[in-house]
Amino acid sequence: MYSSVPDIKQALEGHDISHVLLDMDGTLLDRYFDDYFWEHLVPEKYADLHNISFGRAKEELLAKYRSQEETLNWTDIEYWSCQLGIDILALKEQIRHLIEVHPHVEAFLKLMRERKKKIYIATNAHDKVLALKMKKTELGRYLTGTITSIEMGYPKEHQEFWRRAEKRLQFRREHTLFVDDTAAVLASARRYGIRYLVFKAKGNSKMPLKKNDDFATIVDFNELI
Ligand SMILES: [Mg+2]
Numbered sequence: 001m002y003s004s005v006p007d008i009k010q011a012l013e014g015h016d017i018s019h020v021l022l023d024m025d026g027t028l029l030d031r032y033f034d035d036y037f038w039e040h041l042v043p044e045k046y047a048d049l050h051n052i053s054f055g056r057a058k059e060e061l062l063a064k065y066r067s068q069e070e071t072l073n074w075t076d077i078e079y080w081s082c083q084l085g086i087d088i089l090a091l092k093e094q095i096r097h098l099i100e101v102h103p104h105v106e107a108f109l110k111l112m113r114e115r116k117k118k119i120y121i122a123t124n125a126h127d128k129v130l131a132l133k134m135k136k137t138e139l140g141r142y143l144t145g146t147i148t149s150i151e152m153g154y155p156k157e158h159q160e161f162w163r164r165a166e167k168r169l170q171f172r173r174e175h176t177l178f179v180d181d182t183a184a185v186l187a188s189a190r191r192y193g194i195r196y197l198v199f200k201a202k203g204n205s206k207m208p209l210k211k212n213d214d215f216a217t218i219v220d221f222n223e224l225i
Helices: 005-013 032-050 054-067 077-084 088-094 105-114 127-137 159-169 183-192
Strands: 019-022 118-123 145-148 176-180 196-200 216-218
Touching: 005 176, 005 196, 005 216, 019 159, 032 054, 032 088, 054 077, 077 088, 088 127, 105 118, 118 159, 127 145, 145 159, 159 183, 176 183, 183 196
Parallel strands: 019 118, 019 176, 118 145, 176 196, 196 216
Antiparallel strands: none
């Protein structure tokens, strides 16, 4: 039996959960920033650069993105800067005003801190993008730390990510909560034995709500408070 949202809320009140691991993009932060960036801004630049239409650029880019899914390259802005001939970090910095924290995330983090949980961001994002987003949102003040897939050597979809994360963060699987907006990543954490799993729906606030039947699902962090 998998834990429901009320079970998890209750487990967070006591000592059943000691470690709270949180994905960044789409979970704590609105994925609108990233979707807009990769699906709109990058194709625009790419179209200009190659003198092709926006539609053609987008088609070519989506194929390139897809070919690197679930690999470390996918998260590596140096790789994409080199592949696409576009300075990805500089371009992200240009639209940093679009970086937004999801509602009630700060209240949740604050409460977890009061309850003396160990709180970590566990992200596939590149270290420089993580740094940019922490600077803009100031969420770092609530965290015990952060781990990235590049540091771990594997993306979260791989079991090796979790083995290394466990070693680094010293969590116990049965006392750990992990929240993510990607079902494949949650499935990987479940395979590894992480007991408490939550799917964050509405990762991109401007997209329609997508249901997930395999995991306890929240739309808003106030459901865990
Ligand atoms: Mg995410």
